[in-house]
Amino acid sequence: MAEPFLITKELQKSFRDLKAVNGVSFSVEKGEIFGLLGPNGAGKTTTIRILSTIIQPDAGEFAIGGYSTKTNPDKVRSLIGICPQELALYADMSAFDNLVFFGRMANLSSEEARQQAMANLELMGLADRAKKGRVEKFSGGMMRRVNLAIALMGHPQLLFLDEPTVGIDPQSRNNIYETIENLRDNGMTILYTTHYMEEADRLCKRIAIMDGGKIIALDTPYALKSQIGDPEHISLEEVFLKLTGRSLRD
Numbered sequence: 001m002a003e004p005f006l007i008t009k010e011l012q013k014s015f016r017d018l019k020a021v022n023g024v025s026f027s028v029e030k031g032e033i034f035g036l037l038g039p040n041g042a043g044k045t046t047t048i049r050i051l052s053t054i055i056q057p058d059a060g061e062f063a064i065g066g067y068s069t070k071t072n073p074d075k076v077r078s079l080i081g082i083c084p085q086e087l088a089l090y091a092d093m094s095a096f097d098n099l100v101f102f103g104r105m106a107n108l109s110s111e112e113a114r115q116q117a118m119a120n121l122e123l124m125g126l127a128d129r130a131k132k133g134r135v136e137k138f139s140g141g142m143m144r145r146v147n148l149a150i151a152l153m154g155h156p157q158l159l160f161l162d163e164p165t166v167g168i169d170p171q172s173r174n175n176i177y178e179t180i181e182n183l184r185d186n187g188m189t190i191l192y193t194t195h196y197m198e199e200a201d202r203l204c205k206r207i208a209i210m211d212g213g214k215i216i217a218l219d220t221p222y223a224l225k226s227q228i229g230d231p232e233h234i235s236l237e238e239v240f241l242k243l244t245g246r247s248l249r250d
């Protein structure tokens with residue numbers, strides 16, 4: 001079997017006495033969409049922030065594309081794109097200018113950044129709004145699509161998508177699904193988080209369910225459903241509730 005594109009070993013991160021990530025290990029194959037699910041506060045975003053080199057783990061290690069962040073942090077950064085849970089864009093700039101800005105931050109030449117910006121906005125169905133008006137005038141769905149288009153700048157090989165479809169209509173959501181599936185078909189590796197179980201079931205080849213900073217289950221959606229009954233008649237939501245319980249987290 002090929003070496004996994006992303007390997008994490010025993011990652012840990014605490015905030016004061018809260019163990020937000022408590023010994024997380026998993027691997028993601030090249031070209032796989034891997035789902036990281038879990039209730040609010042499970043540690044998904046903290047895991048993604050570690051893997052996208054925004055914060056340092058207290059312990060543990062990980063490698064992306066065969067490179068360790070300890071020895072090759074710049075190489076690792078050049079391989080990844082991140083679509084954060086909170087929109088990260090400049091509201092007072094056009095969509096096009098946002099993408100060019102982030103492209104330049106990723107060391108693209110001005111011309112390359114402009115080319116990629118247009119291509120990515122086209123991919124997200126935003127070509128006609130690229131230079132028209134500030135992003136703050138966009139709908140929620142359009143802003144989410146700009147957020148995703150930004151993550152694609154610099155042709156990353158691994159994408160971190162942290163709840164990319166939160167709060168948007170079925171049309172925008174479908175546009176995002178199709179884009180993600182196309183990217184996957186072209187070899188992109190994707191780490192995906194969502195609270196929408198049907199979405200995870202549709203998109204993800206394998207899923208890790210986190211709770212309290214730990215992975216409590218990891219398998220294909222089909223195998224996870226098989227653990228509690230007939231997979232043809234069980235939803236991933238039932239598996240999720242069975243594994244994580246019904247108590248509220250906040």
Ligand SMILES: Nc1ncnc2c1ncn2[C@@H]1O[C@H](COP(=O)(O)OP(=O)(O)OP(=O)(O)O)[C@@H](O)[C@H]1O
Nearest residue numbers: 015018020038039040041042043044045046047085
């Ligand atoms: N910078 C921080 N300082 C203090 N506590 C933090 C910080 N970041 C996260 N936490 C805490 O760590 C825990 C895990 O948070 P995290 O954001 O990783 O969860 P999550 O699984 O992404 O949740 P959600 O589904 O709500 O996005 C939570 O209890 C959160 O309050």
Ligand SMILES: [Mg+2]
Nearest residue numbers: 044045046085
């Ligand atoms: Mg989160």
